[in-house]
Amino acid sequence: MKIIFKDTAKIMMFLLVAIIIAGGTTSCKSKKKLAREKAAAEYAKKVEQSKNDLTAILNGSTSWSLDEQDERLSVIKSYNIDDVEVTELISKVEAKLSMDRAEAQRKAEEERLQREEEKRRKDEAQKYSTINDKLKSIALAKSVDASNAQIRLTLKEFATPDVPVLIIISKAGGFNDYDRPTTISKFLNYLKDKQQYRFMVDAVKRDGLGKITELELIKK
Amino acid sequence: MKLSYIWIVGILLGLSVSVVAQDELSPERKQAVDSLALEKVRDLSKYISIIGSKDTPWSEANRVIDRAEELFMEGSEIGVSSITKTEISYYNVRKYFERLMRLNYKKVEIEWYNIEYMSDLKKQPDGTYVGVITIFQKFKGYDTEGRLVYQDTTKKDITVFVKRKETQIGGRLIGFWDVLLGDMRVKETSK
Secondary structure (H helix, E strand, O other), X not given: OHHHHHHHHHHHXXXXXXXXXXXXXXXXXXXXHHHHHHHHHHHHHHXXXXXXXXXXXXXOOOOOOHHHHHHXXXXXXHOOOOOHHHHHHHHHHHHHHHHHHHHHHHHHHHHHHHHHHHHHHHHXXXXXXXXXXXXXXXXXXXXXXXXXXXXXXXXXXXXXXXXXXXXXXXXXXXXXXXXXXXEHHHHHHHHHHHOOOOEEEXXXXXOOOOOEEEEEEEEO | OHHHHHHHHHHHHHHHXXXXXXXXOOHHHHHHHHXXXXXXXXXXXXXXXXXXXXXXXXXXXXXXXXXXXHOEOOOOEEEEEEOOXXXXXXXXXXXXXXXXXXXXXXXXXXXXXXXXXXXXXXXXXXXXXXXXXXXXXXXXXXXXXXOEEEEEEEEEEEEEEEEEEEEEEOOEEEEEEEEEEEEEEEEEEEO
């Protein structure tokens, strides 16, 4: 009886050990599987997110700056995603960002030139402020007599009443387009008649006595 | 020898490109020319109000007539209408301004408004740009007692001719846009 009991206990112990070992192996196998599945899910998510981000950059529907878009592209490239669609999107985005960068540089250059032109105009306006003020005072005089008095004074600055006056109407495309040339005498009377001064002195030529021999204005 | 031919052809090509570029107007330059033509009509509007005003001294009015006449092509005519007559009379430009200066009212007010293109400037085969600008003119005449005795509103069409020309100034060749006004036709007259 004792022997039977001993054997049964041994068998039970053996079974218990076997169950524990078998259970342990199964649990280990399951953890690895889970980890693989988790990694695969994370990779799929990364691929999906990369596709979404690349498409958004291509469509211009992100609020990222050009630098931020470049940074995102670098991160996506660092994933080394083995997916045909992602590879194609990367190459399209690279081309787009390169064009955007060139366009941004062109705009920045344009703005720089505009600022320089603006500064040049301001400097010129400052340079010719005296003559601009005199011309303006003729246009804004309160009466014909006051305007005529200003005209007489201003004419003293010029070599003759027939000094040519050129009026630039456009400086587009590297060409100066002019209105029909006139004389200073006619132009000063024009300002009196129009009662408006919508010009800026662009260039002045003087003779040896300092009198103006040619006046070039630009329409504002 | 061959090289010099290439240089000559190159220079000629460069010159022709430059000439074409100056004649063919970019939208920006076209806009400047459009504005210039409109400005000439506004100048005329100002001149007409100065010439018509009884406050303008005689010498000033005559000077302004000269300036106003320079705006027009030779032989142009200006239409005159009245709400009391059905026919429209046409006068040459100088005659029109002289009549305007001598109108039999104590005080005259002339105002132009809604000055705009009815037909945009279009390039003709000879290179001239031609367009039509419409204006509305409000005329008021007062008697010695300051009573408004006549008023009308007239819609007028002015043909505008713009041509690129060149002139020498101070040894420089200056390309300019010459704007000249043609006939000013009466389209409608109302009280």
